Amino acid sequence: MSNTKMKVKNKTSNKTQKSLHQRNDGIPFDSSLFEDINVNRSAVERRAATLSGRRSVKKEWQAAWLLKAVSCIDLTTLSGDDTESNVLRLCAKAKSPIRLDILESMGMKDANIQTGAVCVYHNFIKDAKKGLKGSAIPIAAVSTGFPAGNIPLKERLKQIELSVAAGATEIDIVVSRDLVLRSDWKTLYDEVSACRKACGDAHMKTILATGEIPTYTKVAKASWVSMMAGSDFIKTSTGKEPVNATIPVSLVMIRTIREYHELTGYKVGFKPAGGIGKAKQAINWLVLIKEELGDEWLNPDLFRFGASSLLGDIERQLEHYVTGRYSASFRHPMA
Numbered sequence: 652m653s654n655t656k657m658k659v660k661n662k663t664s665n666k667t668q669k670s671l672h673q674r675n676d677g678i679p680f681d682s683s684l685f686e687d688i689n690v691n692r693s694a695v696e697r698r699a700a701t702l703s704g705r706r707s708v709k710k711e712w713q714a715a716w717l718l719k720a721v722s723c724i725d726l727t728t729l730s731g732d733d734t735e736s737n738v739l740r741l742c743a744k745a746k747s748p749i750r751l752d753i754l755e756s757m758g759m760k761d762a763n764i765q766t767g768a769v770c771v772y773h774n775f776i777k778d779a780k781k782g783l784k785g786s787a788i789p790i791a792a793v794s795t796g797f798p799a800g801n802i803p804l805k806e807r808l809k810q811i812e813l814s815v816a817a818g819a820t821e822i823d824i825v826v827s828r829d830l831v832l833r834s835d836w837k838t839l840y841d842e843v844s845a846c847r848k849a850c851g852d853a854h855m856k857t858i859l860a861t862g863e864i865p866t867y868t869k870v871a872k873a874s875w876v877s878m879m880a881g882s883d884f885i886k887t888s889t890g891k892e893p894v895n896a897t898i899p900v901s902l903v904m905i906r907t908i909r910e911y912h913e914l915t916g917y918k919v920g921f922k923p924a925g926g927i928g929k930a931k932q933a934i935n936w937l938v939l940i941k942e943e944l945g946d947e948w949l950n951p952d953l954f955r956f957g958a959s960s961l962l963g964d965i966e967r968q969l970e971h972y973v974t975g976r977y978s979a980s981f982r983h984p985m986a
């Protein structure tokens with residue numbers, strides 16, 4: 652271990668995250684922690700391929716995993732045609748994500764299953780507040796000029812402050828892709844740190860927009876910098892890039908989360924987002940998290956799906972499960 656690593660480790664080794672809401676305080680910028688990273692594309696893809704090998708997961712376990720997945724969804728609407736009534740419907744679904752008759756058939760009628768959060772644009776925070784009244788479901792707002800982030804930093808910080816003041820307790824920020832492309836890591840660190848400060852007590856999820864980052868090595872470095880600057884979660888995508896969450900890119904990010912935890916004691920969460928619409932995909936991600944980070948990451952405080960349509964497919968698959976019409980294609984979720 653390098654001297655710097657030793658120093659950081661000694662400074663933070665007594666820290667344990669007692670509650671899910673304990674924050675990542677970040678660490679001072681130190682490029683020596685990541686400058687020699689070179690993530691080999693084929694090795695990453697080989698490793699990811701092992702996760703999509705054919706495995707049989709018992710049907711009842713699949714059902715339990717799907718319920719777990721539901722509790723980890725940031726139920727999202729980020730469309731140009733969002734309206735108050737869409738958002739209110741979304742909130743009703745977040746509070747009762749699975750039909751009662753399905754839960755009854757599963758013997759889970761009294762289980763309090765809700766989604767991890769709802770995720771909306773700033774203008775709909777007030778509607779989400781109304782829709783979620785009486786529940787503890789957090790409101791996540793996308794901020795900082797989502798999705799491209801190409802507005803001055805001062806305005807991005809103002810947006811964060813306004814969203815927090817309006818009632819968002821989770822803020823999804825976007826990184827400046829040009830800083831990542833130019834490898835200007837110190838400026839990226841300063842920007843993400845400023846966003847973190849603007850978030851106050853709100854949890855901050857930092858979106859890397861990996862579909863616009865050309866190499867896995869840069870994805871790993873951007874992940875390091877975002878965590879060092881105090882991100883509580885790192886998130887793959889806005890859902891608006893041409894390529895959104897993929898298993899190989901997730902593997903790279905998850906491994907940096909593991910290394911950062913080993914170094915500092917802080918547990919940073921992970922949020923794959925964009926294009927995750929099938930129950931089968933959700934199980935692949937849960938398995939990835941379980942294998943790479945362990946069971947303690949398998950909860951909504953450290954893992955979320957950013958998804959607008961995933962819940963619908965999970966509900967359909969659970970209906971098939973209770974009616975015995977489980978689709979053949981679903982029997983092997985890892986295939």
Ligand SMILES: O=C[C@H](O)COP(=O)(O)O
Pocket residue numbers: 727729770888889890891924925926927928957958959960961
């Ligand atoms: O962060 C969430 C994404 O914008 C949702 O993407 P999706 O509509 O492809 O599920």
